[in-house]
Amino acid sequence: MPIQTASLHAPAKTGSRHPASRQPVARLPAPSLEAVGVSKSFLSGVVRIQVLQRLSIAVFPAELTLISGPSGCGKSTLLSLLSGLQAPDEGEALALGQRLGNLSKRAIERFRLHHTGFVFQGFNLFPALTACEQVELPLGYLGISSREARRRAREALDDVGMTHRADWRPAQLSGGEKQRVAIARALAKAPQLLFADEPTSALDATNGQNVVDILHRVARTRGTTVLCVSHDPRLVRHADRVLTMEDGMIRGDWRQGEAQGQAAGVIKEEG
């Protein structure tokens, strides 16, 4: 039996995906990210582990959507499928209306270059580069001139309150500051999609709050689709929408100002 914590309706193909009976849903714009019946399994030694099972989900722009759940529930795998870092075994992932499965490896890299930003739990900053250079680096791959890249990098650092550390290297920065630089790096190219994997896990309360505020602000002011994977309870309070996952399935879908289980965009199909 399907677990009725999410609305059950047909995915993208049906045109109207939000039944009239669900009023708050009707106001939502078209989803910017969709998973349609995706499955993913991994081989661990000789055992094949099914991480996601025919899961469908829609994520909307201008929201901070949080996927939360215990370790190993498949939330990071779902993020990697929706961001095109991995391909599903079956089903398909759509981002900004594009079927990622139809794109070549190079085309997916180009898609990521132009449309997506990433923030990871580890900050993954190059030790040799200053904060400003870290942010400029990906802009270079977009073919943006050095001067313009520098301007945008300063702006992005300003957005995350790191202007005063622009010329510092990672070794001189605190964990919270490094994460803010990493966010600035993801934001500088003004992506429509921002993916964050456990962005606050390595941070203390104040810095974690800072990062949450920045992600929330980006979604609200820029209309960016922010999809965040975390089990950090601080994030739950600030997310516009929280999807809870367990055993590779969506168990709950909650939206700010709505009762649990009434939000739209989640489809669970049982095999």
Next chain:
Amino acid sequence: MIALARKTLVYEWRRFLPAVLAIAFSGVLLTVQAALVLGIFGSASVYVTGSTADLWAGFPGTQSVNFGRAISPDVEVRLRMDPDVTAVEPYVWVEGDWRDRGNTGGGVPVFVSGIETRADAMMFARLIKPATRRKLADPGAVVVDRADLASLGVDDGATAWINGQRVHVVATVAGLRALGGVNVLASIDTARMLDAADAVPGSATYFVARVRDPAKADAVRQRLVPDAAFGPFEVWTADAFATLSQRYWIFDTGAGVAVLFMAGIVCLVGAVITSQSLMAMVVASAREYATLNALGASLSALSRVVVEQSCWIGGLGLMVGGLASAALLSIAASRDVPVALNVTVAAACAALVIVLALVSGLIAVRGLSRADPSMLLR
């Protein structure tokens, strides 16, 4: 565009140092080895390169200067018949057994070069001064390399025996060392006196000639076709004969193969160490590279960063190796170690070092396979 490769290299230079040193050492080994080969085997042609003659006439099919056989004095006439030949002189090669004055310590094989003693003579004109050459006119007078005095068991001015004939050392020079024996300079008369074999009067091992325009030496050589009327002979330009002699020693004796084998091992070891150091750097930065890839930097763009780093390492290694090689070779030369290097060989060594760095870079690019962005998601 942020110069990621260069900035990382500068900031983390300690981690790149082993790769730079591996390249530098490979460069030094290749260069010094090449210089030794050229120095040692170059001495096979010191008779040609130390002289100012443009043409050499000798026994047909001679593979190296030291294998000369007597040719008829008529060959001198044939050379002089050519209008472009301005001077001809004989060169007599005699192999002998050197014994020091007290006849102690056994014999030393020597190669006696009998040369003209006129001030304007061509043989060894680049190695001995006219004053030294004049001293050879004295019967029994010989000149040896100063570095050979110890092995000959004599001092400057001492007397000794060659093939049972008494000789005395009137001077020493530098740059006269030989392969497989000791070079001894003497006058043509002294050399003929020392020759144990009964040579035809007036014959010589070679007749060397000067031509009016050295640039036309080859054209003159082509006119000097073998002619049975003058006995068997063959004419080479000085350059061709020097190369012929060196080639014989390098390739026909197996020494060259050994050297190439060593060079191959040097390159292999250099490539392994350099690529491993680079690979370690790539793997250490795998998460950062993976993040860049997640943000859209293509794998080929990231590969270019690694290859650029290997180019910088190659360039730096080349500089360090070049300076070290120059220092080592100048020390070696000052101590009479036979070393020689020409521009072509030095450039070939440099090119090999750069190729080595590039290949190492390409091998290290494989390390980027670990920079899979999905590994960043936990």
